[in-house]
Amino acid sequence: MSSQPASRRTVLCCAALAGAAGLGAAACSPGGSGKKASPTPTAPVELGSAGVVPVGGAKIYREQRVVVVQPAKGEFTAFSAVCTHAGCVVDTVEDGKINCPCHGSQFDARTGKVVQGPAERPLPSVPVTAKGGRLVAGPDA
Numbered sequence: 001m002s003s004q005p006a007s008r009r010t011v012l013c014c015a016a017l018a019g020a021a022g023l024g025a026a027a028c029s030p031g032g033s034g035k036k037a038s039p040t041p042t043a044p045v046e047l048g049s050a051g052v053v054p055v056g057g058a059k060i061y062r063e064q065r066v067v068v069v070q071p072a073k074g075e076f077t078a079f080s081a082v083c084t085h086a087g088c089v090v091d092t093v094e095d096g097k098i099n100c101p102c103h104g105s106q107f108d109a110r111t112g113k114v115v116q117g118p119a120e121r122p123l124p125s126v127p128v129t130a131k132g133g134r135l136v137a138g139p140d141a
Contacts, residue, residue: 041064041065041066041126041137041138041139042138042139043138043139044136044137044138044139044140045064045066045136045137045138046134046135046136047061047064047066047068047128047134047135047136047137048134048135049133049134049135050070050076050130050133050134050135051133053068053069053070053076053135054070055070055072055073056070056071056072057069057070057093058070058093058098058109059093060081060089060090060091060092060093060098061081061137062081062089062091064081064137065080065081065082065089066078066079066080066081066126066128066137067079067080067081067090067093067098067109067123068128068135068137069093069109069110071110074130076128076129076130076135077110077125077128078125078126078127078128078137079098079107079112079123079124079125079126080123080124080125080126081098081123082123083100083102083103083105083119083123084105084114084119084120084121084122084123084124085100085102085103085105085117085118085119085120086102086103088100088101088102088103090107090123093109096108096109096110097109097115097116098112098123100119103118103119104116104118105117105118105119107119107122107123112124112125126138127139127140
């Protein structure tokens with residue numbers, strides 16, 4: 001064991017690594033602020049035109065934390081866009097799978113069920129309706 005103090009370079013390097021580790025943890029927390037965000041809207045929220053959700057596809061509304069799927073024309077289902085593993089917001093929907101960028105979890109876009117972990121719980125469903133060609137998600141939607 002050395003009795004010499006750590007060099008300035010060693011101290012700065014360790015500080016940078018500790019800071020980067022903290023940013024990585026913040027990126028996986030809801031909102032990155034350490035506050036627990038609700039995985040689903042707590043009040044009705046208007047998402048916009050129903051026409052932007054492709055038939056047979058989906059659209060992610062990151063700010064509202066909702067994924068809306070249109071399996072058949074005029075039929076809409078929605079799920080929380082917050083991954084059930086570490087609270088990251090999902091970022092893509094490809095080949096019928098909703099993908100989380102943080103740790104690789106994938107969810108079935110039709111059901112919200114886990115297709116690939118590390119997530120173990122499905123995405124919670126969110127009520128969604130199309131009113132006058134506009135989508136509304138959340139309670140009482």
